[in-house]
Amino acid sequence: MTAPTRTVPAQASRSSAELIQAESPVLAHNYHPLPVVVARAEGVWVEDVEGRRYLDMLAGYSALNFGHRHPALIEAAHRQLDQLTLTSRAFHNDRLAGFAESLAELTGLDMVLPMNTGAEAVESGIKVARKWAYDVKGVPADRATIVVAGGNFHGRTTTIVGFSDDDTARVGFGPFAPGFRTVPYNDLAAIEAALDETTAAVLIEPIQGEAGVLIPDDGYLTGVRELTRRNGCLFIADEIQSGLGRTGTTLAVEHESVVPDMLLLGKALGGGIVPVSAVVARREVLGVLGPGQHGSTFGGNPLAAAVGSAVIELLATGEFQRRAAELGTQLRSGLTALTGKGVTGFRARGLWAGVDIDPTLGTGREISERLLKEGVLVKDTHGSTIRLAPPLTITAEELESALGSLERALG
Numbered sequence: 001m002t003a004p005t006r007t008v009p010a011q012a013s014r015s016s017a018e019l020i021q022a023e024s025p026v027l028a029h030n031y032h033p034l035p036v037v038v039a040r041a042e043g044v045w046v047e048d049v050e051g052r053r054y055l056d057m058l059a060g061y062s063a064l065n066f067g068h069r070h071p072a073l074i075e076a077a078h079r080q081l082d083q084l085t086l087t088s089r090a091f092h093n094d095r096l097a098g099f100a101e102s103l104a105e106l107t108g109l110d111m112v113l114p115m116n117t118g119a120e121a122v123e124s125g126i127k128v129a130r131k132w133a134y135d136v137k138g139v140p141a142d143r144a145t146i147v148v149a150g151g152n153f154h155g156r157t158t159t160i161v162g163f164s165d166d167d168t169a170r171v172g173f174g175p176f177a178p179g180f181r182t183v184p185y186n187d188l189a190a191i192e193a194a195l196d197e198t199t200a201a202v203l204i205e206p207i208q209g210e211a212g213v214l215i216p217d218d219g220y221l222t223g224v225r226e227l228t229r230r231n232g233c234l235f236i237a238d239e240i241q242s243g244l245g246r247t248g249t250t251l252a253v254e255h256e257s258v259v260p261d262m263l264l265l266g267k268a269l270g271g272g273i274v275p276v277s278a279v280v281a282r283r284e285v286l287g288v289l290g291p292g293q294h295g296s297t298f299g300g301n302p303l304a305a306a307v308g309s310a311v312i313e314l315l316a317t318g319e320f321q322r323r324a325a326e327l328g329t330q331l332r333s334g335l336t337a338l339t340g341k342g343v344t345g346f347r348a349r350g351l352w353a354g355v356d357i358d359p360t361l362g363t364g365r366e367i368s369e370r371l372l373k374e375g376v377l378v379k380d381t382h383g384s385t386i387r388l389a390p391p392l393t394i395t396a397e398e399l400e401s402a403l404g405s406l407e408r409a410l411g
Contacts, residue, residue, distance in 0.1 A: 016049050034372050034379075041068035044391045044398055046377070057371075057378045057402050059391045061209070062241045062352075065268035066314060067391035073271035076310035077303065084302045089295060095305035102312045103280060106250060107263055110283040114276070114300035114308075118240040118266035119155030121277035124294060125203070125236050125264050126159065128279060130179075131288045133200035137232060144200040149185040153210030154203070154238055166210075186216040188223040195227065201234035201262070202227070206252035209241035212385045213347045213354030221256040234261040234285065240277070244268040245315055245392055248325030248350035255349070261285055271311045276304045320392040324350035327399055331388070334403035342410030353388040354381070361410055370409035376402050 014022065016037040036054065040047040044067055047053050059065060066073060080095070087093045100112040113128070115121050126146060133144040146163075153169075154160045161169045162176025170176075183190035191202060202224055208214040221237075228235040237260040242252035244265065249255060251263070262285055266277030279286065298304070314320060328350040335346045335353060345356045357367050364380025371378050371386075378386045390399065 014049070019049065034368060034377070036372060036377065043067045043069075044394045053375065054372070055376045055390075055398060055402055055405075057376055057388050057390045059389050060272055061267060061379075062244075062246050062389055063267040063270065064272040065245055065320065065392050066271060066311070067393040068272060070271060070314070070393070072314060073273055073307055073310050076306050077271075077273050080303050080306035086298065086301045086303070088297050089300060093300075093302045093305070095302045095309065096300045099300070099305035099309045099312075102309055102316075103265075103278060106312050106315060107265075107280050108259055109263065109280045111281055111286040113279040113281075113286055113289070113294070114304070115266075115279065115296050116275045116277055116298050116304070117155075118264070118277050119157045119160060120296065120299075121240065121264040121266050121279055122154045122160055122203075122238060123157055124279050125201075125238075125262055127294055128262065128281065128286060128289065129201040129203075129234050129236060131293070132234065132285050133198075135288045136284065137200070139198050139200065143198045145179050145181055145196075145198045146200055147181050147183060147191055147194045147202045149204045149208070150182050151185050151208055151211040151214065152203075152205060153208070154205075154240075185211075185214065186220055188220060188227065191224060192227055195231045195233065199231060199233040201236050203236040203238065205238045205242065206255075207242045207247065207349060207352070209352075209387070210381060211354075212356070212382050213349070213352055213387060215347050215349055219256070221253055221258045225258045225260070228261070236260060236262040236264065238264045240264055240266040242352070244311070245320040245324055246350055246352050246389065248328055249321055250315055252349070269308050269311055270304065271307050273307050274304050276308045276311075278308075324352075324392050327351055327392075327394065327396060330396060330399055331403075334400070338403070338407060338410065341407070348388075351388075351390055351392055351394070355386050355388060355406075357384040357386065357410070359384040367409055371405055374405035374409055376405045 019037045037049050038046045039049045044056055045053055046056050103112050115124055130144045133139040148163050150165050159177045163180035164170050181194045183194050225235055237253050239251050262281040270276035332348045342358050342361050344358050347354045364384050364386045368378050368380045380386050
């Protein structure tokens with residue numbers, strides 16, 4: 001008996017409204033997207049199925065730092081697709097060594113653990129920190145603790161949401177793993193009070209993205225580095241959103257000339273083409289792992305390594321870091337001009353900003369929908385805050401246009 005056939009309309013023949021409606025019965029409702037159906041993209045612009053164009057001011061939460069379909073990245077992907085895409089880590093492949101060498105050089109650290117998604121990098125970093133605590137620091141078995149910051153966003157796996165204080169991410173998914181101590185963000189005294197002989201690491205975002213682009217006081221990262229060094233534990237910096245050019249430097253920790261023991265990278269590392277993440281650390285930290293103690297079938301696959309290597313080549317020129325710094329000045333200036341005219345406050349570093357909107361004018365979602373009608377894509381967070389994170393390839397004219405659209409959306 002043959003299975004019944006199911007007729008599925010061709011995607012190209014369906015309108016945006018029809019495609020949105022078609023998703024509802026077959027997709028889990030774990031997202032609430034804006035009502036736009038993207039079909040094509042190039043650089044900082046995307047186009048929906050009807051041909052309407054939009055300026056992308058979100059860039060996939062920094063996954064598209066180099067814009068959509070950057071020619072160098074697309075060429076690297078095409079070239080690798082013609083050669084080899086996957087071997088698993090049961091065998092070596094000819095692209096992985098070069099990727100690891102260039103990423104270690106870019107970050108100033110020693111060893112790389114390649115993974116796929118940001119959450120995988122965070123989970124891997126937690127495992128490595130605990131193993132290091134037992135093997136090197138001498139913490140008694142199953143007693144290791146990790147200090148984290150309130151308001152954090154490190155991913156959505158069960159371990160990670162267990163130390164989140166966002167009820168939407170956390171409630172209904174317990175029981176949670178023990179071993180985490182939460183302290184207020186940007187509070188060095190609270191970190192110091194939480195450290196003891198069981199502490200394996202302090203895990204923080206140098207800038208909290210999901211919380212609304214919260215930037216700590218000058219000296220905070222330096223203080224975390226000093227406290228962890230003095231107390232014999234690791235400093236883990238989650239740079240999955242803030243890293244790889246977004247803030248005007250390769251890494252956000254560079255604003256205070258800090259080198260953590262472990263970096264967590266992702267998003268932009270895959271160039272908006274494939275998911276690529278990595279744990280990058282000192283040799284004595286990542287060196288605690290032995291065969292079979294951690295792994296990923298797709299981690300470090302040849303296609304990912306080829307695209308990741310091409311991303312690193314772009315960053316090695318310094319062009320994108322300079323662009324983020326220079327255009328960041330324009331972004332801050334434009335937001336300053338809107339402060340008191342619908343914007344109640346903002347936080348910005350490089351081409352990344354959290355913008356607080358006067359709640360009497362609408363929620364962040366409502367402002368995002370108004371900007372959609374203006375042909376600009378942004379995303380809201382935490383009530384009346386919107387996030388701006390355009391591709392680093394945006395021009396001054398395009399950025400000025402986006403700021404003009406925001407002014408009209410607030411009018």
